[in-house]
Amino acid sequence: ISSVEELKIFRNSLAEHDYAGETILLTQDIDIKKDDDIGMVTTEWNINSGSIFEGYFNGQGHKISGFYDNKAGLFNNIGKDGVITKLTLDVDVAVEGTGYAPLANIVGGKIQYCGVEGAIALTIPKDSTSSGGVTAFIYKLNAKVYSENKYPPYVADSYTNVDIKMDNYSNYPADISAFFTRTTNTKLKVPYAKNLYAGGTYTYNCLSENKSKANIWCAYITHTYVVGGTIMHNLTINGDCDLIKMEGEDVVL
Numbered sequence: 001i002s003s004v005e006e007l008k009i010f011r012n013s014l015a016e017h018d019y020a021g022e023t024i025l026l027t028q029d030i031d032i033k034k035d036d037d038i039g040m041v042t043t044e045w046n047i048n049s050g051s052i053f054e055g056y057f058n059g060q061g062h063k064i065s066g067f068y069d070n071k072a073g074l075f076n077n078i079g080k081d082g083v084i085t086k087l088t089l090d091v092d093v094a095v096e097g098t099g100y101a102p103l104a105n106i107v108g109g110k111i112q113y114c115g116v117e118g119a120i121a122l123t124i125p126k127d128s129t130s131s132g133g134v135t136a137f138i139y140k141l142n143a144k145v146y147s148e149n150k151y152p153p154y155v156a157d158s159y160t161n162v163d164i165k166m167d168n169y170s171n172y173p174a175d176i177s178a179f180f181t182r183t184t185n186t187k188l189k190v191p192y193a194k195n196l197y198a199g200g201t202y203t204y205n206c207l208s209e210n211k212s213k214a215n216i217w218c219a220y221i222t223h224t225y226v227v228g229g230t231i232m233h234n235l236t237i238n239g240d241c242d243l244i245k246m247e248g249e250d251v252v253l
Helices: 004-013 141-145
Strands: 021-024 056-067 083-096 104-107 110-112 113-126 132-135 136-139 155-169 174-178 194-207 215-219 237-238 240-244
Touching: 004 237, 056 113, 083 174, 104 141, 110 194, 155 174, 194 215
Parallel strands: 021 056, 056 083, 083 110, 083 113, 104 136, 110 155, 113 155, 132 174, 155 194, 174 215, 194 237, 215 240
Antiparallel strands: none
């Protein structure tokens, strides 16, 4: 992939092709303009649905700048054999809905040596019927694939430096997360994240009638744990929020 056009073709192709056993290389930096067509991925929150990537995506240290898709992240579902590595994604996204993640919705494979930068603004409308939130990286890890693999899905050696603003008009609480919000199996205890750095400014505006607070997470931890020097650092919090520290080592607030 060396151009916006080739990125569009790749994203569109994920609806029909999972790239299992194939390698995709980003051969140069890509600068996306607001009027560029960047294709679309089929978005599903089900772990076995939507556009699933099972290949090896190597960004080779390059950056995709100006990513603006407010319907889905760069990927939808990273399958159990999928790998994303050495990629930086710069985003400028404004979303109206209940949730968003810029890199991927669900990850059952591996993400390593990646970064997300830029800005995300999420507006949760008053008529929303569920809780929501936004993350600066991926939405959730698919821990169910651990029963099929010898290793769990995980995120390692990566960073986020994203300014997030969330305006919540609904009567449901919402979360802001630096890396991911939850797993799809909260009963499974597996190590799945290490050596993570979070930066940026997170602003939560509570505009609902019941004044629901937001939770700010470095990583959502429920019956699972973070291992190996996970760090939350240089993160500025604005608004009426509850700051929740993760389990793990070397936590810096």
